[in-house]
Amino acid sequence: MGVIGKRVAYYPGCSLEGAARAYDVSTRIVARELGLELDYLEDYNCCGAMESKNVTFMGTLLLNARNMSLARKQGHDVIVAPCNGCSFSLQRAEYFLQTDSKIFERVNALLKEGGVDPLDKIPETYHILEWFYHEAGPQKVKEKTKRPLRGLKVANYYGCLYTRPHFYARTYAHAGGQDEEARPRRRETADDDEHPYYMNALLEAAGATSVEFEPMHTQCCGGPHSLSDEQVSEKFVMMILQTAKRNGADIIATECPLCHASLEMYRHRLMMKGVPDVDVPAAYFTQLLGLAFGYSANDVKLKDNLSDPLPVLKRLGLA
Amino acid sequence: MAKSVLVIGGGPAGLGAAMILGRLGIPTILVEKEDRLGGSPILNHYHTLIPRKLKPEQVLGPYIKEVESNPNVQVKLKTELSACEGEPGSYKVTLSNGETHEVGAIVVATGFEHFDPRRKGELGYGLYPDVITNLELEQMFSKEGRLYRPSNGQLPKRVAFVFCVGSRDRQLGVTNVHCCRYGCALSGLQAMEIRQHYPDVDVFCYYMDVRTYGTWEYPFYWAPQEQYGVRYVRGRIAEITYSPADGRLRVKHEDTIVQRPSEVPMDLVVLVLGMEPSAGTKKVAKILGLAQDPDSKFLVPSEDSGSNIISNKPGIFIAGACKGPIDIESSLSEGEAAGAEAAAFVGAKVTV
Amino acid sequence: MAIHERSLVEPERIVRKERLVIDGVDVSGDWNLIILPRVINDYDLDFAKEIINSPDGKTITQCYQCSYCTASCPVHNYWDERYNPRHFIHLARLGLIDELQKRADVMWRCVSCHKCTHRCPKGVLVEEVLKVILRTMAKKGLIDEYPSKKFDKFFTESVLEYGRIEDGELLFGWIEKQGYNVVKDPILKKPIPFLGETPEWLKQLVMKPIKSMNVSFLVLNAKHMLFHPRTKNWNKFKQVLRKVMQEEGALT
Structure with a gap:
């Protein structure tokens, strides 16, 4: 425990300021309860998500380097992001900056040109779930739990980019050669590649029961194509929801605003089409932790969720 | 029991055996049918040896020097074994120069020869000057130090390596179904040498499988692709033709990954030759009554022994490429092992 | 002439001619079907x-x-x-x-x-x-426009303009790109949700739970749609981004 730091730069990302407000609010509540401090990254910009990197390589790197530079300016070595897309983008940038000195120099020159401080050091990025697990952990969650999530059967959905790809997220295994320097360097804090369990552990500590959810726990929801390729997304979400339902889940716990939105949006479309076994609602894991810590449904903005998990939670006397 | 040992063949395995025997103080006769020692790497002017990328002189030079200068070793060039009588411990051997000797043990290191690609007529070797063998490419490097198309002396824009010519081929009968072992790795090395000196030359390897076994995987398969941009295409070349319109060759094959027939222009085509037992190996096997693989005619070790240098005849040891395709450094060490076995067999008392 | 397995003859390799003359001889009729070869002739x-x-x-x-x-x-x-x-x-x-x-x-x-x-x-x-x-x-112009490319570009332009994206605008802007007739307000030229054409699923999605929803949430998102969240001090950085994208040929 305690390898990342109790006080970190908090990069919420665009979604958390709007449609995923509930995730932002509940994250802050959980952090406060667990004795951790989030330092809001002032005046950040979008990370470019999965989209801009397909249009421009250097531009996307610059977007992320700007955010890194802001974190350095606020005195941080560590950035924490609650969104899979954001943490991926920052880690991807970190990978290219770390492994290619020419790219690093070019980026720094361009940052300067754009009126931003060049990077004196490349900050590391962690997903907020990793941070909660390592800096607080299940024990602390247990201590803080006032209203255990007893009887709540949860399908823990991690999505793609929380565990993948380890090339960016955990190691700098590098292109070409048997160079000793370029050997994979696994980050100690990383969750298990194929069988992640941090979210299971935290929610179980808060009293919930995890249902069997492999391999759908890291199956893609259609993510960046939720809007542009509706057919594929619909099929993927159907597989995820049906597996959750058939394995007895009351609720799907999410840790990414994009996955969350995709699940909720397509859940609704599937229900309209009369597809069976897709009516499991979704909630951010921080919302569930917030409830366990004694906060009200209103405090963690449960009404923001389009899939409306309130009836389920009320039935179990948890909200 | 006679105390001397006969070594047949002056290539890497024979040199390894003679060197060890000489060092152990055993009177040794080394016969070589050619006029100098060194075997195929020296006689055929190899350029760079796999896997350590050393020159043949660097690897074999010290062995030749030691064997020639050790008083225990008599080197007989332009000499072959013509007959053998007697029994283990005292073989009476007759050499082609008329000499007879009584020896306690024999090391057979009679080696291999390169496949003759004229037997695969569809590949156009001998017909089109720009179809060459990998041996000729080695000699192009070692003798002339440059890459060119034999038809016009100019630098080729594209070079193709055709794997498994005379290997893994039942069309030639049961004799050539084995893998040549060195071809994939040597092609990787030659392709890298080309790309290193001529970065504008595109190199293609046409393969069925790439068998760079053991520790050769990275240096001879991955490095050519990752560091030198050599391209691998999966498909066996079935036919090589010449197009008078542009003066280039066409390699005809199916790209099995795309599943389409292909006829792609090439300027220089290199045939990667297989290995066959040498005429000497077949002859010696007959004279000494050694067991041979019924298909390939390579020598095979005794069924009673786990060691692969023990032959079916007591006191006769087999080493190197007479047993099948092998790389040069393994050949050397097999020769050394066979030399030590022979020394033990004749009852040498070694004091250190 | 070779006999071809039908499954190996893709439609694009079949050329039909009304009338075919070879060496001055009209061979129209049953002979006028030409099948182009499948052979790979070279690499690019x-x-x-x-x-x-x-x-x-x-x-x-x-x-x-x-x-x-x-x-x-x-x-x-x-x-x-x-x-x-x-x-x-x-x-x-x-x-x-x-x-x-x-x-x-x-x-x-x-x-x-x-x-x-x-x-x-x-x-x-x-x-x-x-x-x-x-x-x-x-x-290189080797592929037609495809949906994800349109979306990637649309997304990137939004980032380039404001420094941040906004979910509502992204959603309704994308709907507009797909050919729905979206109504925009006259001053800010922003799409107004649900006034124009909207896919049925989207209407349902939002209308059903809207009754149970927080008013503050709706207000927040409406505000964001009207007044796009922006990154401050963005202009200078935007110029650099534009320049880089120009170099990469990404702006066309």
């Missing part, structure tokens, strides 16, 4: 070079065609088996453009789940490489 290595030379595409040289990526790929497994990352890499490396073009309708369907990159035993950044192949094809 310049195409491959462009990918190898890009920082996110250079790992393409490391692939040894083991197909770990394809076996892991959800699009291949659950959507369309013609989506085959391993195959695309082989085709791109040799520059077999016509084969890539045949697969243009599925090539853009990658959902960026990164299973391929994650598991590749050779360290190929498969997902990145596939995007570079697509990008290169688009740049």
Whole structure:
């Protein structure tokens, strides 16, 4: 425990300021309860998500380097992001900056040109779930739990980019050669590649029961194509929801605003089409932790969720 | 029991055996049918040896020097074994120069020869000057130090390596179904040498499988692709033709990954030759009554022994490429092992 | 004339002529069907070079065609088996453009789940490489407009303009791009949700739970749609981004 730091730069990302407000609010509540401090990254910009990197390589790197530079300016070595897309983008940038000195120099020159401080050091990025697990952990969650999530059967959905790809997220295994320097360097804090369990552990500590959810726990929801390729997304979400339902889940716990939105949006479309076994609602894991810590449904903005998990939670006397 | 040992063949395995025997103080006769020692790497002017990328002189030079200068070793060039009588411990051997000797043990290191690609007529070797063998490419490097198309002396824009010519081929009968072992790795090395000196030359390897076994995987398969941009295409070349319109060759094959027939222009085509037992190996096997693989005619070790240098005849040891395709450094060490076995067999008392 | 297996004769290789004259002899009739050969006549290595030379595409040289990526790929497994990352890499490396073009309708369907990159035993950044192949094809005019490219561009332009994105605008802007007649307000020229044409599913999605929803949430999102959240001090940085994208040929 305690390898990342109790006080970190908090990069919420665009979604958390709007449609995923509930995730932002509940994250802050959980952090406060667990004795951790989030330092809001002032005046950040979008990370470019999965989209801009397909249009421009250097531009996307610059977007992320700007955010890194802001974190350095606020005195941080560590950035924490609650969104899979954001943490991926920052880690991807970190990978290219770390492994290619020419790219690093070019980026720094361009940052300067754009009126931003060049990077004196490349900050590391962690997903907020990793941070909660390592800096607080299940024990602390247990201590803080006032209203255990007893009887709540949860399908823990991690999505793609929380565990993948380890090339960016955990190691700098590098292109070409048997160079000793370029050997994979696994980050100690990383969750298990194929069988992640941090979210299971935290929610179980808060009293919930995890249902069997492999391999759908890291199956893609259609993510960046939720809007542009509706057919594929619909099929993927159907597989995820049906597996959750058939394995007895009351609720799907999410840790990414994009996955969350995709699940909720397509859940609704599937229900309209009369597809069976897709009516499991979704909630951010921080919302569930917030409830366990004694906060009200209103405090963690449960009404923001389009899939409306309130009836389920009320039935179990948890909200 | 006679105390001397006969070594047949002056290539890497024979040199390894003679060197060890000489060092152990055993009177040794080394016969070589050619006029100098060194075997195929020296006689055929190899350029760079796999896997350590050393020159043949660097690897074999010290062995030749030691064997020639050790008083225990008599080197007989332009000499072959013509007959053998007697029994283990005292073989009476007759050499082609008329000499007879009584020896306690024999090391057979009679080696291999390169496949003759004229037997695969569809590949156009001998017909089109720009179809060459990998041996000729080695000699192009070692003798002339440059890459060119034999038809016009100019630098080729594209070079193709055709794997498994005379290997893994039942069309030639049961004799050539084995893998040549060195071809994939040597092609990787030659392709890298080309790309290193001529970065504008595109190199293609046409393969069925790439068998760079053991520790050769990275240096001879991955490095050519990752560091030198050599391209691998999966498909066996079935036919090589010449197009008078542009003066280039066409390699005809199916790209099995795309599943389409292909006829792609090439300027220089290199045939990667297989290995066959040498005429000497077949002859010696007959004279000494050694067991041979019924298909390939390579020598095979005794069924009673786990060691692969023990032959079916007591006191006769087999080493190197007479047993099948092998790389040069393994050949050397097999020769050394066979030399030590022979020394033990004749009852040498070694004091250190 | 060779006898062809019908399945190997793709429609695009069949040329039908009204009247066919060979050496002055009219051979129209049953003879006027020409089947173009399937043979690969050459490679387009310049195409491959462009990918190898890009920082996110250079790992393409490391692939040894083991197909770990394809076996892991959800699009291949659950959507369309013609989506085959391993195959695309082989085709791109040799520059077999016509084969890539045949697969243009599925090539853009990658959902960026990164299973391929994650598991590749050779360290190929498969997902990145596939995007570079697509990008290169688009740049060279070898592929028509495809949905994800439209969306990527739309998204990137929004980031470039404001520094941040806004979910509502993204959603309704995208709906407009898809051909729905969206009503915009006269002053800010922003799409007004639900006044114009809206896909039925979206109406349902929002209308049903709206009754149970927080008013403050709706107000927040409406505010964001009208007054797009912006990054301050963005203009100077925007110029640099524009310049970089210009250099990459990404603005066209």
